[in-house]
Every structure is written in structure tokens, then in C-alpha cells.
Amino acid sequence: MMTLYSIATCPFSHRCRIVLHEKDMDFQVIDVDPNNIPEDLAVISPYGKMPLLVERDLVLYEANIINEYIDERFPHPQLMPADPVMRARARLLLHRFEKELFCNIEALENNDRKSIDRIRADMSNGLTMIAAVFDKQKYMLGDEYSMLDVAIAPLLWRLDHYGIKLPKQAASLLKYAERLFSRPLFIDALTPSEKLMRK
Ligand SMILES: N[C@@H](CCC(=O)N[C@@H](CS)C(=O)NCC(=O)O)C(=O)O
Known part of the structure; x- marks a missing residue:
């Protein structure tokens, strides 16, 4: 299952939450305190920023990169144009x-x-x-x-x-x-x- 580490007020995390909800699949969203990012996340996030997507050994950051991955992995409904x-x-x-x-x-x-x-x-x-x-x-x-x-x-x-x-x-x-x-x-x-x- 995909896990999105998100900040509850962050517009970039918000983008990824929207895409996860658009797709009919299992995921979990874990809210992170921006003033106290857990050590295990800080070490896998090179810029120390959220959102962060973890799926088995795949770690992704940058909202648009995360969203394109989710869109390709779960193509219905497709959010990037096919052409x-x-x-x-x-x-x-x-x-x-x-x-x-x-x-x-x-x-x-x-x-x-x-x-x-x-x-x-x-x-x-x-x-x-x-x-x-x-x-x-x-x-x-x-x-x-x-x-x-x-x-x-x-x-x-x-x-x-x-x-x-x-x-x-x-x-x-x-x-x-x-x-x-x-x-x-x-x-x-x-x-x-x-x-x-x-x-
Ligand atoms: N370019 C990044 C921006 C992410 C970003 O700036 N996240 C902010 C919250 S809105 C953050 O994690 N701030 C925590 C910090 O800088 O310590 C993306 O698209 O994901």
C-alpha cells in the first residue's frame, strides 16, 4: 500500500491527497508536524520537505513527481493527457x-x-x-x-x-x-x- 506523508496545511501535500482520492485504490495518509519531522522521514527526504510518498522500497518527493507516478500506476481516471x-x-x-x-x-x-x-x-x-x-x-x-x-x-x-x-x-x-x-x-x-x- 502507498503511504503519503503529508502536512495538513501544505498546498503541495494537498495536491497529492487530491490525486490519491481521485483513484480507486488503497492508500494511507499520515500527517507530519512540520516543526518536528520524524528522524526516519528526515533521512529519506533529501530536502526535509513533505509530501513524501513511500511504496515498499520506492521513496518519492516533489508533489508533481509523486502525482505523475500515481497517475501512471493507477491509470483510471487518467489525469495527465494521453496524447x-x-x-x-x-x-x-x-x-x-x-x-x-x-x-x-x-x-x-x-x-x-x-x-x-x-x-x-x-x-x-x-x-x-x-x-x-x-x-x-x-x-x-x-x-x-x-x-x-x-x-x-x-x-x-x-x-x-x-x-x-x-x-x-x-x-x-x-x-x-x-x-x-x-x-x-x-x-x-x-x-x-x-x-x-x-x-
Ligand atoms: N517543491 C516541493 C515543495 C514542498 C514544500 O515546500 N513543503 C513544505 C510545506 S508546504 C515543507 O515540507 N516544509 C517543511 C520544512 O521546510 O521544514 C513539492 O512540490 O513537493
Whole structure:
């Protein structure tokens, strides 16, 4: 059985919990205290970060790498596109999410006083640029729910929690977010601490 070591409030761990719940398979999620990561996990996690996936002698870290492994190991429902061109595009977009949005998560989590206003504004601008996509389509890659939707959902869930305000032009993004949040499997994947992040 797969074991995911997760932090209950961590958006990266949240991504992996969503994918585990999307697949009909056995798994366990163990919450780890970020201020007291157990020694046996610290030695197998090179950067000391969660999430961490352990399955027999396989140890994986980095949420997107973990998620692609789960998706390939349990292909139904498939979350990465089957077509190589679409798959490459999906990987590029996952990369851009990290470089342009999720690179700010640590500062948002730490509520870094000096830079927090600028970071919130950058996040708001970055997300507003994506919003136009949802004038024409239901999900990030078209009409099918995919790994791209999994990757962005934890950030959209945390907008209020991180103090990120979106302008009116981003209304279609907020509608899209509600579409993601209403999926029963999305709700199953939330930890009690995440449930408290939104009223
Ligand atoms: N790039 C990593 C980021 C993981 C990450 O930053 N996890 C944070 C929690 S959100 C963590 O483990 N922090 C504990 C620490 O740094 O000691 C991924 O995608 O998995």
C-alpha cells in the first residue's frame, strides 16, 4: 500500500491527497508536524520537505513527481493527457505554475512582512491572466478535469487564507474554482485544517 506523508496545511501535500482520492485504490495518509519531522522521514527526504510518498522500497518527493507516478500506476481516471503533445504542454504548464505562482508559497506561509504585499499583488496579477481561459472552457486543458486542475486547486482554496484578492476581471477564475471545490473527491481530500481555511 502507498503511504503519503503529508502536512495538513501544505498546498503541495494537498495536491497529492487530491490525486490519491481521485483513484480507486488503497492508500494511507499520515500527517507530519512540520516543526518536528520524524528522524526516519528526515533521512529519506533529501530536502526535509513533505509530501513524501513511500511504496515498499520506492521513496518519492516533489508533489508533481509523486502525482505523475500515481497517475501512471493507477491509470483510471487518467489525469495527465494521453496524447504526447498535450502531455508535453501539460508538463510545461505545471512547470510555469511552479516558477510563477507556487514559488511564492513559502513567503505566503511565513507571512513575510517585508515582501507580503508585493507577493500578494504578483499572485493576483498572475491568476488574473489565467482567468480568460475559463470564458471558453470548463477546465484548465479543455472540457476534461486533469492534473493541471489538481495542481492549481490548493492555491485557489487558499486565496482568502493567504490574503490574495482578485479583481472583477478574474470572476471566471473564481467560478472555475467553485467547480473544482464542488467535486466530492476534492472535499474528501481536505484535512480538518484545510476545511477551516474557507468559510
Ligand atoms: N517543491 C516541493 C515543495 C514542498 C514544500 O515546500 N513543503 C513544505 C510545506 S508546504 C515543507 O515540507 N516544509 C517543511 C520544512 O521546510 O521544514 C513539492 O512540490 O513537493
